[in-house]
Amino acid sequence: MLADDFEGRHFSSKDTILIYLMNEYGTMVKRLAFSYVKDTSLAEDIAQEVFIAAYKNLDAFKGESSYKTWIYRIAINRSKDMVKSKAFQMVSLSTIINPFKKSSTSTEVEVIRRENSNKVLECILSLPIKYREIIYLFYYEELKIHEIHQITQINTETIKSRLRRGKQLLKNKLSAEDLQI
Structure with a gap:
């Protein structure tokens, strides 16, 4: 090769x-x-x-x-x-997924956006792994369902189901946070 x-x-x-x-x-x-x-x-x-x-x-x-x-x-x-692994310890969220993203908005708007982004990310990261994995690959990596299937070897219907269920869980968590996105 x-x-x-x-x-x-x-x-x-x-x-x-x-x-x-x-x-x-x-x-x-x-x-x-x-x-x-x-x-x-x-x-x-x-x-x-x-x-x-x-x-x-x-x-x-x-x-x-x-x-x-x-x-x-x-x-x-x-x-x-x-x-x-036994050595793994959960650490509190201290960074966002893409800390290098630039913005041309005002400082106040950027602070609010980052705060909301952190809350959304915290909610995503608090989801069970089977939903978090699919939501991350679909929304953050912008992969299509068939690409997620190739990577995870999960049935496409299961991926769609987990995506729907994950979005619903995320919506419930965000509603509880009183965050409108």
Whole structure:
């Protein structure tokens, strides 16, 4: 696979592919891991583990899926492993998923928007993992139902059901917070 075109690009070595994967999907992997572990430093650790695993398994990659879905699958598995581990401790929310987003609005509007964003994110992160995972992939990563199916191996009807149920739970939590979005 190394000598072949890779998603429209030609790479000559595993190192080159790894650099591309890290540049292309590094931020996404950290955000996805954060949605599971709710801690920035743990998410960064998971991201490192994901790319180490990807590097070690590049020769075994058969191209049956895109590198993007392959990386997502590794990230989800590593994140779930971390959540299940005895060393894992829940840490209170201290950052938002995308802290580097720029805005051209006034400071007051931006403060209110960030406060609402934090409340929404806290509500999402408080959902059971089976709903949180689907909501995160659908809304934050903007994946389609069939892409989520490829990544999670969950039946598409189950994904749709969890998306509906997750949105309802989120709506109830946000109503309880008196937050209008």
